[in-house]
Amino acid sequence: MEQCRFCKLYSFGSELSNRAPTFDMDLSDFMDGDKPISYEKAKEYFSQDPSQKWAAYVAGTVLVLMTELGVQFTDSMSILVSSSVPEGKGVSSSASVEVATMSAIAAVYGLNIAPRDLAILCQKVENHIVGAPCGVMDQMTSACGEANKLLAMVCQPAEVKELVSIPTHIRFWGLDSGIRHSVGGTDYGSVRVGTYMGRKMIKCAASDLISQSFPSTPTQSCDASEEYEKYGVDLLKSEASLQYLCNLPPHRYEAAYARDIPEFITGDEFMEKYGDHNDAVTVIDPKRSYSVKAPTRHPIYENFRVEAFKALLTAAKTDEQLSALGELMYQCHYSYNACGLGSDGTDRLVNLVQEIQHRKTTSQHEGPSLFGAKITGGGSGGSVCVIGKNSLKSSEEIFEIQKRYKAATGYLPIVFEGSSPGAGKFGYLKIRWRSA
Known part of the structure; x- marks a missing residue:
């Protein structure tokens, strides 16, 4: 008789969403005879109960490792998920959970997976088991990113070109619109x-x-x-x-x-x-009408904007440099909107940045501190990224945007600041239990 091998998942923070706090399964559910089940069957398996669909992001990494790398799991496992990355804000919460889970499993089972390859495997979790047709940028950032640097990459399928340091006179903020985002939509x-x-x-x-x-x-x-x-x-x-x-x-x-x-x-x-x-x-x-021109145009021009942004980022420290960087971000925002991926909340935040920027531009005493903004992630809600000077004045203006947004919508935007290393750079911590 085959021994049962359980996979037990525990999620902190589940009371803040509609997901169940635990998920239990027998790893034999991932097998069809002597082979792993198909991704399509796994997708159906995790979709049975909406409150437990979150488990696909975590347990899905196990099936991908079984399918793509032939890993055999002979023992039961317990996985505790605790994340400080807010959900549904367009800041890669799903990718961070996938990458963290797969990195931890790889460490426990002695699997040597390069960060780039781990990101591609995690994309398979999201595409084929969760069912979200996303690209690989979020997973690559979670796996390959470094603190205070931007990741220059080409997704063909996924290659890091270089890590670009953020100049000390430039600062980025994330502002949450309060509108939940999902690339699975x-x-x-x-x-x-x-x-x-x-x-x-x-x-x-x-x-x-x-x-x-x-x-x-x-x-x-x-x-x-x-x-x-x-x-x-x-x-x-x-x-x-x-x-x-x-x-x-x-x-x-x-x-x-x-x-x-x-x-x-x-x-x-x-x-x-x-x-x-x-x-x-x-x-x-067959019966649906699809927008084609705007979605086709976006990646063509977005690639040009990204290359221009990278070149400008290390240019001379002038307001003209920041204005050009901000303009590229505005163009990206409205190009994404044209595809149908905007929202009232993210547009309102971008408009508030513009109002403050142009108010300062017309002032006789001082120039602007904020220079541009764009929607982040998959769009349709979530957050916007704002670029500005690394100064006290810009922080005060971000606070002003928070207050004005709350006055208009009743929601106080969360502000995201700073950065941290990705899983490949951070590594892992291993805890060893000692018997008494």
Whole structure:
């Protein structure tokens, strides 16, 4: 008779949400004969009781380790979850729990998993077991981040380019709107579908332009020659095999593709013309209308904004530098809103930052201390990030925004400040029990 192996989860702070404080399961529930169960079955397993769906973020790491690395768990385990990262605020609470749990399990069982690889494994937990079609940025930050530095990365699938130190004269704050955020919501998923639709349209358009460059009849030769000179076949070939929209420069998007990307398209129309959208974690609803133009445009321009932000961050210490950094953040915020991922609360906070910034700009006595703001995380609520001078005056203005927001909404925003190392840098603490 096989010995039972239990997985017991305990969650501090459950009284502040609708989740149950404990979750118990037999690890044999993760097995289908001599193989781990599918991620789809695991997703159904954790979705049976809404009050216990939180366990998917924690116990899901066990199944991913079994499936992806072939780890065999022969003993029972108890996991206590205690986190100071607020839930539903758009500040990576789910990623931090996944990364912390998997890091602890890896330490206990002697698994040597590089921080980057651990982040990718945790993304699988969120995508396939929790059912949230998120990217890997939050997991990468939780695993690979360092205190007082910004993480410059490319998600292809996940590579750290460099860690950029935050200059001492610049300061960042997070302000919580009080509107709960979830990347598992339908809005985030539909925006992702629209993004993948746009990528497929661009690839098909590039293929069509290539075919025009090789005329089959004499009457086409003049037009084809013009197309060839305008675009270049080699460039079009690379765009026809485009894997990531952020690799398409904004000028190429505007020159060759922007005019043909529709604002909206129904699932039926898209599948009839283009087939599948080639995304492993979302499904097209044939009857639904999807926004395409804004979700397609966002990653193309956002990549440019991020690169510009990184370059400006280490530039001269002037108000012009801060103004340019703030402008990039504003552009990001409104681009995200255009995708349908904004909210009244986050817009109100960004508007308050703008009001204070421009009030100071028009003052004859002093310039602004705050320079920009943007929504964070997956959007549809959550928090905004604010950039400003590292000064007493900017802190006073953040407090003013808190008071004005509360006066308008009745909710006093939580302020997030500072940073800490990710799991890869922090490591782990191991407690050894001694018998009396």
